[in-house]
Amino acid sequence: MGGDERTSGEQEKEEADQGNISEAVSFREKVVALYEKGDASHVLHLMAAATFTPEDRRTTAWDPLLLWVRPGRCCIEAIADHVREGRCGGLASVGCGTGLLEWLVCALTGISVSGYEVNAAWWASRYSPPRFIPLAFVEPDAPPPAVPPSLALMCCYFNNGDAFRKYVDSYDGPAMIIIGSIDKNRHTDPRPLDYAHVHPWTLTHTHPISDTDLIGFYVRDQLKQDVVRRLRM
Structure with missing residues (x-):
């Protein structure tokens, strides 16, 4: 059968996952942009504002590939x-x-x-x-x-x-x-x-x-x- 056979719930989950991936990429891009400006203080503020839930990393803005800990x-x-x-x-x-x-x-x-x-x-x-x-x-x-x-x-x-x-x-x-x-x-x-x-x-x-x-x-x-x-x- 042709067409999209996903349920509305599956579609919503996929769209949410894509949004979370974009959010993580955006967070990384912000850190890199601040790094290129030499603005380390702002990087610390950005890190402090990000959320990180180890149980489900897809739902957070934090990017653990950049750094596992968030130092102050x-x-x-x-x-x-x-x-x-x-x-x-x-x-x-x-x-x-x-x-x-x-x-x-x-x-x-x-x-x-x-x-x-x-x-x-x-x-x-x-x-x-x-x-x-x-x-x-x-x-x-x-x-x-x-x-x-x-x-x-x-x-x-x-x-x-x-x-x-x-x-x-x-x-x-x-x-x-x-x-x-x-x-x-x-x-x-x-x-x-x-x-x-x-x-x-x-x-x-x-x-x-x-x-x-x-x-x-x-x-x-x-x-x-x-x-x-x-x-x-």
């Missing part, structure tokens, strides 16, 4: 303060995705940032989301590059604890930041508190992003920090 200005400042307190010259983020969070840190605080990702072919494809910082690409099966000790090490919603431990093991710097979920129903590995009792790291403080998202701030045990700093002199 206080979160950005807390990250920058930790980098400065560790006497680091910048921030290196592993598994940084689009680099939107890292760009916000740089644009709003002046902290230099760099990002590491895998799958260069995906990020060069027309299906990938936009990139907000230059990315250094790592071969999936190769040992991760050693993050320079002059930089603070950060991950946000990383999803491979074994891979992250390799980054940590090869890192001799003084400061580490782990951002992720404390809700067991949401996957992130490592979680923000996972290194609280892992030598040589000390959890100094935490900063909430939401009821379920947290920033964990770490420093290397003082004795080794002093050794690393003397080697830099």
